[in-house]
Amino acid sequence: MQEGRAGLRDLFIRLSSNKRVKVMTKKQKKVLIRIIISAVLLVGLMVLTRLIDINVYVKLGLYLIPYLIIGYDILKKAALGIWHREVFDENFLMAVATLGAIALGIWKTGDFDESVAVMLFYQIGELFQSYAVGKSRKSITALMDIRPDYANIEGENGLEKVDPDDVEIGSVIVVLPGEKVPIDGRIIEGTTSLNTSALTGESLPRDVKVGDEVISGCVNISGLIKIETTKEFGESTVSKILDLVENSSMKKAKAENFISRFAKIYTPVVCYSAVALAILPPLFRILILHEPGMWAHWFPMALNFLVVSCPCALVISVPLSFFGGIGGASARGILVKGSSYLETLSKVKYMVFDKTGTLTKGVFQVTEVCPADDMRKEQLLYYAAHVESYSNHPISKSLKDAYGQEPDAGILSQVEEISGHGVTALVNGTSVAAGNQKLMKKLGLECTEPDQVGTVVHIAVDQKYAGYILINDVVKEHAAEAITGLKEAGVKKTIMLTGDSRRVAEKVAGRLGVDEVYSELLPSDKVSKVEELLEQKENQEGLAFVGDGINDAPVLSRADIGIAMGAMGSDAAIEAADIVLMDDDPAKIALVMKISRKTLRIVHENIVFALAVKAVCLLLTVILGMGMWLAIIADVGVMVLAVLNATRALRTKNL
Amino acid sequence: MKKTYKIEVDCANCALKMEDAAKATAGVADATVSFMTQKMKVEFAEGADEVSVMKEVTKACKKVEPDCEIFL
Numbered sequence: 001m002q003e004g005r006a007g008l009r010d011l012f013i014r015l016s017s018n019k020r021v022k023v024m025t026k027k028q029k030k031v032l033i034r035i036i037i038s039a040v041l042l043v044g045l046m047v048l049t050r051l052i053d054i055n056v057y058v059k060l061g062l063y064l065i066p067y068l069i070i071g072y073d074i075l076k077k078a079a080l081g082i083w084h085r086e087v088f089d090e091n092f093l094m095a096v097a098t099l100g101a102i103a104l105g106i107w108k109t110g111d112f113d114e115s116v117a118v119m120l121f122y123q124i125g126e127l128f129q130s131y132a133v134g135k136s137r138k139s140i141t142a143l144m145d146i147r148p149d150y151a152n153i154e155g156e157n158g159l160e161k162v163d164p165d166d167v168e169i170g171s172v173i174v175v176l177p178g179e180k181v182p183i184d185g186r187i188i189e190g191t192t193s194l195n196t197s198a199l200t201g202e203s204l205p206r207d208v209k210v211g212d213e214v215i216s217g218c219v220n221i222s223g224l225i226k227i228e229t230t231k232e233f234g235e236s237t238v239s240k241i242l243d244l245v246e247n248s249s250m251k252k253a254k255a256e257n258f259i260s261r262f263a264k265i266y267t268p269v270v271c272y273s274a275v276a277l278a279i280l281p282p283l284f285r286i287l288i289l290h291e292p293g294m295w296a297h298w299f300p301m302a303l304n305f306l307v308v309s310c311p312c313a314l315v316i317s318v319p320l321s322f323f324g325g326i327g328g329a330s331a332r333g334i335l336v337k338g339s340s341y342l343e344t345l346s347k348v349k350y351m352v353f354d355k356t357g358t359l360t361k362g363v364f365q366v367t368e369v370c371p372a373d374d375m376r377k378e379q380l381l382y383y384a385a386h387v388e389s390y391s392n393h394p395i396s397k398s399l400k401d402a403y404g405q406e407p408d409a410g411i412l413s414q415v416e417e418i419s420g421h422g423v424t425a426l427v428n429g430t431s432v433a434a435g436n437q438k439l440m441k442k443l444g445l446e447c448t449e450p451d452q453v454g455t456v457v458h459i460a461v462d463q464k465y466a467g468y469i470l471i472n473d474v475v476k477e478h479a480a481e482a483i484t485g486l487k488e489a490g491v492k493k494t495i496m497l498t499g500d501s502r503r504v505a506e507k508v509a510g511r512l513g514v515d516e517v518y519s520e521l522l523p524s525d526k527v528s529k530v531e532e533l534l535e536q537k538e539n540q541e542g543l544a545f546v547g548d549g550i551n552d553a554p555v556l557s558r559a560d561i562g563i564a565m566g567a568m569g570s571d572a573a574i575e576a577a578d579i580v581l582m583d584d585d586p587a588k589i590a591l592v593m594k595i596s597r598k599t600l601r602i603v604h605e606n607i608v609f610a611l612a613v614k615a616v617c618l619l620l621t622v623i624l625g626m627g628m629w630l631a632i633i634a635d636v637g638v639m640v641l642a643v644l645n646a647t648r649a650l651r652t653k654n655l
Numbered sequence: 656m657k658k659t660y661k662i663e664v665d666c667a668n669c670a671l672k673m674e675d676a677a678k679a680t681a682g683v684a685d686a687t688v689s690f691m692t693q694k695m696k697v698e699f700a701e702g703a704d705e706v707s708v709m710k711e712v713t714k715a716c717k718k719v720e721p722d723c724e725i726f727l
């Protein structure tokens with residue numbers, strides 16, 4: 001009990017010292033105080049001026065106090081903007097609108113409530129925006145926070161904490177339970193479980209022992225381990241990933257660029273329209289209709305028009321949505337290198353796969369052991385594993401794995417390799433031959449070729465045919481699921497390219513439900529095949545290529561979107577592709593497609609919603625003469641809703 | 656040569672303005688400002704002196720957005 005409590009306290013201290021829990025920044029607090037003071041003053045003045053009749057200029061003086069408290073920075077920025085010839089921005093819009101309302105008060109209505117209130121609402125909106133955006137930014141960066149702060153090195157006085165940057169290749173570092181692995185390396189002492197979820201989104205811990213490679217960014221859960229580093233910090237997985245993630249929002253999506261271009265044109269257009277609205281109708285009345293100009297009607301209308309048309313909602317919510325989508329994906333072990341890729345991915349209709357290493361594990365496994373009459377399966381495996389044990393070939397490794405024990409090299413003698421046929425040797429004095437049909441024929445033995453595809457190893461023991469073992473590249477667990485998931489996510493056609501034989505390729509494709517197969521391709525054929533497919537598709541549609549990144553680099557860069565199996569730290573994959581799946585799980589492709597679609601849907605929702613509300617408000621202003629109060633509430637309201645909607649992009653559950 | 660700087664900026668629109676200002680500065684080949692990560696990535700032109708260019712970039716950014724901060 002005591003121990004548990006101490007542990008809890010320890011955890012709490014660690015948490016509170018690591019994560020600086022700040023509700024608001026200094027700047028935000030200052031704005032909040034200004035909002036409260038001016039709101040109180042405004043209400044006080046509103047009551048006061050309705051109780052006693054005050055001279056307009058005295059009233060103006062009184063109202064200027066809260067106005068300046070809440071709006072001085074806006075006025076200053078607007079003035080600076082004019083000074084620097086950067087006229088049209090939201091500060092300018094607000095300054096003109098509120099100063100105009102004050103002028104109107106002096107000249108006509110004697111009412112100054114509106115100008116202070118508008119400034120106040122505008123600042124409340126800005127504060128909310130900066131708070132909400134700051135918060136979601138923090139939660140996204142916290143998701144991606146895998147940066148190790150230090151490495152432990154065994155010094156003369158026990159463990160020393162050093163900067164991971166200072167650790168040289170080949171040094172021994174110590175990782176205690178609860179700490180992050182700071183640098184890639186190999187375990188030389190200790191066993192433990194590692195939590196790889198920050199890298200792969202995989203929640204099951206991975207057990208590691210002496211001799212295993214560990215990659216940085218994993219969290220050590222249970223035991224103390226010593227690691228001999230194999231890379232520098234800058235070359236380690238964690239640095240590479242952080243670099244990618246931090247730069248990912250730099251490659252901006254078309255929709256994002258559209259918004260920034262849009263804002264640049266939109267704001268001046270709105271300003272000129274407002275000026276036109278203030279001047280043209282009265283002039284028209286005076287000059288053409290010969291009636292009074294009604295300036296007092298059109299001038300405030302133009303001011304309202306300015307307030308309504310502020311583009312904040314768009315400018316803030318679109319990049320936030322993309323950032324949320326990228327953050328959400330990386331929490332599931334999918335690295336997206338930029339918002340533009342998220343955008344393109346949502347349009348992908350053709351998904352081209354490499355076979356080996358992408359849909360299949362790229363590792364050979366014994367799939368069938370078929371002994372002849374008087375043999376047992378274990379016996380057959382025992383002989384096969386021993387006779388092949390001298391070689392490092394993937395086939396012999398798979399036989400060893402299936403046998404389940406380390407073959408005893410001592411009982412093996414007279415090993416003879418017959419090129420293109422197989423191996424013969426004496427195992428414990430018994431003569432054993434393992435190889436293909438040709439070898440059996442050579443030994444004068446009858447054997448049947450099984451009709452399943454794969455590599456067949458026939459075995460003869462003591463000059464008698466003993467059976468065969470079938471070895472196959474195994475399909476990944478989620479591969480079939482991935483193909484159906486892609487269909488659900490809107491992919492029209494799935495295509496598999498492989499260098500493997502037609503029989504094998506077609507069998508795998510059939511099992512997974514892939515639409516088209518092209519087999520027996522050389523690496524260069526893959527590029528030309530993808531180019532052919534690129535020509536066939538419509539312009540609007542995208543083509544993505546999924547490969548394991550090691551030999552697929554040219555194809556990855558040729559496709560509209562290259563998706564690589566990250567193979568946990570394979571440099572080639574991470575560099576060539578636009579999207580990297582950290583745990584090599586093909587089912588993640590459908591997931592990231594769904595994320596991209598959701599993100600784009602949110603972006604479009606926000607664009608349409610914000611523009612529609614603005615358009616309606618502008619019409620209401622012109623037709624019904626809607627007040628500035630409503631105008632600012634509409635503006636702030638749209639922005640709040642758009643920001644809240646944008647934060648949905650971060651959630652990747654139940655897509 | 657590329658370098659990344661930490662920045663402090665309050666709104667996405669201001670970040671865009673900073674990006675344009677940085678791009679227009681002499682000695683800068685390309686610049687991107689990410690509001691979300693609060694980072695500015697500057698690609699310097701060949702032979703440009705990083706320190707003096709960044710001084711100019713800061714000046715240009717302060718001009719368009721007085722509230723911004725670039726940590727050199």
